Amino acid sequence: MEVKVDLKSMKHENFKDNEYIEQLVKELREGGTNVVVGVLDDVINWGRSNSLWPLTFATSCCGIEFMSVGAASNDMARFGFEVTRASPRQADFIMVAGTIVHKMAPVLKRLYDQMASPKYVIAVGGCAISGGPFKNSYHVVKGVNEIIPVDVYIPGCPPRPEAMLYGMMQLQRKVKLERFFGGVNKKEKRPEQDK
Amino acid sequence: MFDFSIITTWIDELLNNFLQPWAVVLVEGVIIGVLLLLVYALIALALIYAERKICAFFQCRYGPNRVGPLGLMQPIADMFKMLIKEIITIKNSDKFLYGLAPFLVILSSMLTFGCMPFGKGLLVLNFNIGVFFIMAVSSIGVLGILLAGWSSNNKFTLIGAMRSGAQMISYELSIGLSILSVVVYAGTMQTSEIVEAQNNAWFLFSGHIPMIIAFIIYIIAGTAETNRGPFDLPEAESELTAGYHTEYSGMHFGFYYLAEYLNMFIVSGIASLLFLGGWMPLHIPGWESFNGIMDYIPSVVWFFIKTAVIMFIIMWFKWTFPRLRIDQLIKFEWKYLLPIGMFNLLLVTLMTVFGWHF
Amino acid sequence: MSNIYDKIKAIVPEVTIEENGLSMVVVPSEKMPIVASYLSEKESFDSLVALIGNDWGDSLGVVYIIDSTATNERVVLKTSTTDKENPMLYSVVNVWQSADLNEREVYDFYGIRFIGHPDMRRIFLREDWEGYPLRKDYDMSPEANPVPQTNEYNADTTISLQEQPDGTIKEEERVVFAPEDYVVNIGPQHPATHGVMRFRTAIEGETIKKIDPICGYIHRGVEKLAEGLTYPQTLHFTDRLDYLSAHQNRHALCMCIEEAMGIEVPERAKYIRTIMDELSRIGSHLLLYSTLCMDLGSITAFIYGFRDRDKILDIFDDTCGGRLIMNYNKIGGVMADIHPEFVTKVKNFIKYMPKGLAEYHALFSGNIIARNRMEGVGVLSKEDAIKFGIFGPTGRASGWANDVRKLEPYGVYDKVDFEQVVLTEGDTYARYMIRLKEIEQSMHIIEQLIDNIPEGDYAAKTKPIIKLPEGNFFKRVEGARGAFGVYIESKGDKTPYRMKFVSQGLNLIGAVDHITRDSKIADLIAIGGSLDYVIPDIDR
Incomplete structure (x- = not known):
């Protein structure tokens, strides 16, 4: 079955890695879809994917380009990424823009833990993906996926604002395929809270 | 001009025909509650959209334009998202107060709706201390903010809450004084009568300079009351991450987010009620035909247009001015606004007593 | 000597x-x-x-x-x-x-x-x-210091050797912080620290009692890495240190290497380098304007600054192929010749920019709230500026004429006429104004150069393997934030024995405690914005 995940801004065919999305859909639909709940899922995903609020987080160069994405000439508000929240509790996804070093790693993990689910991670730039030009350093984490799970990778050093928008739209597509009812998010149990 | 009380009285009589009086009150209460909630949500969504578009307009951007036609569905998507977002419970926080705080904020703005005359005959409570009631319930909001800051067990929220407490209580005085000026001038506290009194000319025009001063003070203090820029110190993003609601997530945060816009609406609504004649159309004494044409525009439209104009001005403030510092903010209120307001009240009293107005 | x-x-x-x-x-x-x-x-x-x-x-x-x-x-x-x-x-x-x-x-x-x-x-x-x-x-080896899994602990006491x-x-x-101090942790993830700076701030009410800066949240070990790379390979680090003055930093390293090797840079390359330096200075100052305004709560001004900065980035984009990190200078000249439309675009920009500046002044500089927030806040005297080693516009706002372009002219700065802007107030407003005034001076410099770029090679021929003679070399340029120096110690190999980037950031951070003492939290944000530090430049 062919699946199409269109966005208003960009058609399915124009995305470059549709095999991956198709694979994802196949995995998710293995259990079949309930019609009633499926419609509800669509509504929820429509809301979620169109209202992804980024956390204002940047460590280095990519952060400046991320600011450019929000500024006039690129304007990510068009897609619903309007409100950059400074508090992790209110943000939906974190753009890891820049190198993550050893000292920052626990901080980043803590930030991720502080976010309310559903939460997503975009690794922006070579440094966040693999350590980039600083890979051999004694103090650089070789990719943020060592610390937190990453949903979308945006390569570049730094990626152009257009690339960032593309990556963010990829995240939107991914969110559109989620299943709120009986999906993956029910599998994980809340850990016992220590009083 | 269509009087909405025709409909409301008709419903009331209809219910009275086959229900006990207490049941009538109950049913009417439920209907009004549901309607108000609906209006509340709609206004908030519309305002969120308007703010984004206006902000984008000031900033040479497009603003939301992908979700729905012209991005109209954007706030609805936001709402969906926020409704199902996780609400994080925080360790070592005061759970009861933490949960209560957002509702207090919402409650205060909800209650204020009770005395807001949306149109001719279209208000919930029409009693003789309407303005006083509005002032009283709108100051409950600060409690919600203080509690939020305190119960979150976070230093940023605490600083934000303290700022907010100092700010809102200070600026309440100026609001009180400027409202008092209108009350003195109109000679009544009943909202419907205040509107009726502006039949010939809105207070802003008939009341000379003192009323204009009162209006300006009200707008400034009102902006401060809503914690919006340039008075957004309690949630100063660059200083305190998100101020008093830093720790709130999901719909709890959504309440604060909505309340900000609703409070703006209320402040603007009261401004239009007190100074711009509420739902009263623009009447110019002597121009009978002009007044007649104006009367054809429904009263609800008048009210919302006036409110929208003032809201636009408040948004304009936010997207133009930088933020004040806390000591400057307090100094501004206590050293400038309050004395001016007091003097102005005296002027208005004299003006009213000696009849120096149109 | x-x-x-x-x-x-x-x-x-x-x-x-x-x-x-x-x-x-x-x-x-x-x-x-x-x-x-x-x-x-x-x-x-x-x-x-x-x-x-x-x-x-x-x-x-x-x-x-x-x-x-x-x-x-x-x-x-x-x-x-x-x-x-x-x-x-x-x-x-x-x-x-x-x-x-x-x-x-x-x-x-x-x-x-x-x-x-x-x-x-x-x-x-x-x-x-x-x-x-x-x-x-x-x-x-990564095993010696694995990625830490636990939150960091910061002691409240320290050791001093006497x-x-x-x-x-x-x-x-x-004692750094006494037990009764109310310490607020500003950063590392905080919207106003412009990255991952962390200030442990002891406050009393809203008044700041003491600030203990903690750096290193973006310490990438660039200097150690550079010791293992050949000279051309080390060049790209400079762009990523202070990414807002990427051209200038790279210029410094290239000049240091060229001087050590005795390479004569073609005139054309010198002109291009100087123009690029000034363009990125304008870009950086525009970013300061933007972020300072945003820190003070004026988001519209932020967007305006970015709007104009994007025009410069477009110019860079044409010629260098990159917007923020250009990798344009190389040893002996520049990587590629300028884009055919470069001159026209730069001229258009220079024609446009005064309008932008007038808009900034109307929107922000003249605003009464902005003035009150900045005037008399965070005063840094000339003596303190020298004492804390604060070069660049921040030092010049305190009355210390320290422009490296004037003191040790490089590029073609000796051929152009420009004024070193020096203000004496030393407060946040002076630090803000001096940036806008320097934009005017930079445009003046570009105006003089843009029509006179000489024909010729854009890069000198260099040997395929670059080796520096044995010795110590130091070269400074005027970066957007102040003097940026490169110190190379060579043992005659292809790789440096020690390469140190002498950046402005660390000194700025060193002065933060002094400047913000007894001011309000909100002032810390304004002062931090006006000091214009770039975190990777501090941490390297």
Whole structure:
């Protein structure tokens, strides 16, 4: 079955890695879809994917380009990424823009833990993906996926604002395929809270 | 001009025909509650959209334009998202107060709706201390903010809450004084009568300079009351991450987010009620035909247009001015606004007593 | 120049002079306090340009580059200790305040402890870090220092080494924050720190009592990495240090290498470099305007600044292929010739920009709230600016004329006419205004150059393998934030033995506590915005 995940801004065919999305859909639909709940899922995903609020987080160069994405000439508000929240509790996804070093790693993990689910991670730039030009350093984490799970990778050093928008739209597509009812998010149990 | 009380009285009589009086009150209460909630949500969504578009307009951007036609569905998507977002419970926080705080904020703005005359005959409570009631319930909001800051067990929220407490209580005085000026001038506290009194000319025009001063003070203090820029110190993003609601997530945060816009609406609504004649159309004494044409525009439209104009001005403030510092903010209120307001009240009293107005 | 060396020799006969690139006075470690106080008190060598730790195999030591603001003379000192187990040197903090954080950096990297330094803590690495990474025998394997899984613990006390009258060294415990202090943690993830800076701030109400800056959340170990790379490979690090003045930083490193090798850069390349430097200076100052406005709550002004900055980035994009990080300079010239439309676009920009500036002034500079937020806030006197080693626009806003473009002209700055903007107020507003005024000066410089770019090669021919002769080399440029220096110590190999980027950021951070003392939290944000630090530039 062919699946199409269109966005208003960009058609399915124009995305470059549709095999991956198709694979994802196949995995998710293995259990079949309930019609009633499926419609509800669509509504929820429509809301979620169109209202992804980024956390204002940047460590280095990519952060400046991320600011450019929000500024006039690129304007990510068009897609619903309007409100950059400074508090992790209110943000939906974190753009890891820049190198993550050893000292920052626990901080980043803590930030991720502080976010309310559903939460997503975009690794922006070579440094966040693999350590980039600083890979051999004694103090650089070789990719943020060592610390937190990453949903979308945006390569570049730094990626152009257009690339960032593309990556963010990829995240939107991914969110559109989620299943709120009986999906993956029910599998994980809340850990016992220590009083 | 269509009087909405025709409909409301008709419903009331209809219910009275086959229900006990207490049941009538109950049913009417439920209907009004549901309607108000609906209006509340709609206004908030519309305002969120308007703010984004206006902000984008000031900033040479497009603003939301992908979700729905012209991005109209954007706030609805936001709402969906926020409704199902996780609400994080925080360790070592005061759970009861933490949960209560957002509702207090919402409650205060909800209650204020009770005395807001949306149109001719279209208000919930029409009693003789309407303005006083509005002032009283709108100051409950600060409690919600203080509690939020305190119960979150976070230093940023605490600083934000303290700022907010100092700010809102200070600026309440100026609001009180400027409202008092209108009350003195109109000679009544009943909202419907205040509107009726502006039949010939809105207070802003008939009341000379003192009323204009009162209006300006009200707008400034009102902006401060809503914690919006340039008075957004309690949630100063660059200083305190998100101020008093830093720790709130999901719909709890959504309440604060909505309340900000609703409070703006209320402040603007009261401004239009007190100074711009509420739902009263623009009447110019002597121009009978002009007044007649104006009367054809429904009263609800008048009210919302006036409110929208003032809201636009408040948004304009936010997207133009930088933020004040806390000591400057307090100094501004206590050293400038309050004395001016007091003097102005005296002027208005004299003006009213000696009849120096149109 | 030799004059001052003779004078030092007269005071301390044990010193020797090392002539190798830079002429260095080698001072025995126990004589360092005498030489330092002599230089600062008698000879007015009051500005510590750089403090560079190094590991020479058998000894650990420090190189000091000291300028005199009165005579513009320069003296380079070198001192070392052979004790590698417990290396100790005398601190120069009491003489040059800017040595404070720099000595902590040397302690962090080399383990040299400074006697008399008030606060011997690690500055970049975590307190539980094993080893000293810039030592040549440091174990680079990831197992030695794995990615930490636990939250960081910051002690509220610190150690200071004090020399007792009988000559022994005693460790004294100093308090950073007392238990009753209300300490708010601003950063590392905070919207107003412009990255991952962290200020532990003791406050009383809204008033700041003390700030303890903690750096290193973006410490990438660039200097250590550079030691393992060939010279052309090291170039790209400079762009990523202070990414807002990428061109200038790379210019500094290229010039340092070119000077060491004796490469003559073609005139055309010099012109292009100078224009690019000035364009990125404008871009950086526009970013300061944007972020300062955003910090003060004026988001519209932020967007306006970015809107105009994007025009510069488009120009870079055409010629260099990159927007933020351009990788454009190379040893001997520039990577590629300018884009055919470069000249037109730059001219259009220069025509457009005055309108933008007028808009900024109308929107923000003249705004009463903005004025009240900035005027008289965070005053830094000229003496303090020199003491803390604050170069660049921030220092010039305090009345210290320190423009490297004027002092040591490079590129084609000696051929153009421009004014060094100096303001005397030293407050946040002056620091803000000086940036906008420098934009005008930069445009004036570009105007003079853009029509006169000479024909010719855009890069000199270089050998395929670049080797520097043995020696020490130091070169500074005027970055957007202030002097940016590159110090290279070469043993004659393809790779540098030690490469140090002398950046402005660390000194700025060193002054934050002094500037913000007894002001409000909101002022910290305004001051931080006006100081214009870039975090990777501090942490490197």
